[in-house]
Amino acid sequence: MKFTLGADKRLKSQKKIERLFLSGKSTKAFPLKSVYYFEPNEKPGFKIAVSVPKKLFKKAVHRNLLKRRIREAFRLHQHHLNLSSKLEVMFIYTTNEIHDFTRIEKAMLNLIDVLNSISNDSISEK
Numbered sequence: 001m002k003f004t005l006g007a008d009k010r011l012k013s014q015k016k017i018e019r020l021f022l023s024g025k026s027t028k029a030f031p032l033k034s035v036y037y038f039e040p041n042e043k044p045g046f047k048i049a050v051s052v053p054k055k056l057f058k059k060a061v062h063r064n065l066l067k068r069r070i071r072e073a074f075r076l077h078q079h080h081l082n083l084s085s086k087l088e089v090m091f092i093y094t095t096n097e098i099h100d101f102t103r104i105e106k107a108m109l110n111l112i113d114v115l116n117s118i119s120n121d122s123i124s125e126k
Helices: 014-023 060-080 101-125
Strands: 025-029 032-039 045-051 086-093
Touching: 014 032, 014 086, 025 101, 032 101, 045 060, 060 086, 060 101, 086 101
Parallel strands: 045 086
Antiparallel strands: 025 032, 032 086
């Protein structure tokens, strides 16, 4: 099993990011928040984006550290996602404290479980 998170898995399109915030939904698991959008009638897969607000962390070094930790936590646990359609998700760091990797990883696992349950609910609604 590959544990890579290449450029094809990154959400970069400005239009898709705008749609994500306009019509997407959100969920929280401290210290992370995820804003997600399921694209119906698309083959299963995902694209992610990560954000750490400049308002909370003025130094780019700290923002980059947290973004690396969030991406790594997702990369290691991406195989837990069981999707029925295409998922676009942005993970946002919400606190002004720098948490260690284990805390971020626990939050990521909680968010992945929530996304799985939402994806499974959308299957049962069809």
